[in-house]
Amino acid sequence: MPEEQLPLVPWGRLAADPETVGRYEAKVHRGGGPDAHHWWLGAISDSGHGKLRAGSRAAGTSRVVSAHVLGWAIHHGAAALRNGAVVRHTCDESSCQNPRHWLIGERLQNVVDYAARSRLAGHALADVRGAAGRAVAVRDAILAAETGDEAAAITAAIAAGHPSGAHQDALW
Numbered sequence: 001m002p003e004e005q006l007p008l009v010p011w012g013r014l015a016a017d018p019e020t021v022g023r024y025e026a027k028v029h030r031g032g033g034p035d036a037h038h039w040w041l042g043a044i045s046d047s048g049h050g051k052l053r054a055g056s057r058a059a060g061t062s063r064v065v066s067a068h069v070l071g072w073a074i075h076h077g078a079a080a081l082r083n084g085a086v087v088r089h090t091c092d093e094s095s096c097q098n099p100r101h102w103l104i105g106e107r108l109q110n111v112v113d114y115a116a117r118s119r120l121a122g123h124a125l126a127d128v129r130g131a132a133g134r135a136v137a138v139r140d141a142i143l144a145a146e147t148g149d150e151a152a153a154i155t156a157a158i159a160a161g162h163p164s165g166a167h168q169d170a171l172w
């Protein structure tokens with residue numbers, strides 16, 4: 001089916017479905033407080049974004065969706081997702097699920113942001129493993145860490161993507 005004929009994702013219905021919300025919430029690691037990254041612990045796409053099967057087959061809403069877009073709909077409502085809007089990560093961590101780290105924008109804005117920051121030494125977008133490799137490394141480090149040791153595991157996983165030892169804080 002050509003892309004322009006694909007059915008629209010029923011973001012509002014998915015965000016209002018308690019089972020979908022429960023599956024989403026079960027895959028989010030919220031260590032470090034309300035302003036820290038909330039890391040995705042589920043499936044990760046080639047672009048480093050979390051993926052989740054949302055909805056139900058019986059209701060006709062079952063589909064695999066990007067976790068941060070579903071998260072936007074859960075936390076901010078689905079209205080802003082119309083007309084081709086994208087959910088942008090101000091923290092540049094593609095698997096981050098912290099609603100405070102997202103904003104709505106246009107795809108071109110997202111591309112420009114990436115181009116501007118992807119070559120900064122030590123920045124999340126300059127990780128030698130790429131966005132997916134970084135997201136998988138952080139996810140696996142959290143899942144393998146002893147309870148209480150997750151922060152150190154995350155720090156080590158992030159540092160491994162910057163062999164030079166460079167570090168760049170988020171620019172937003």
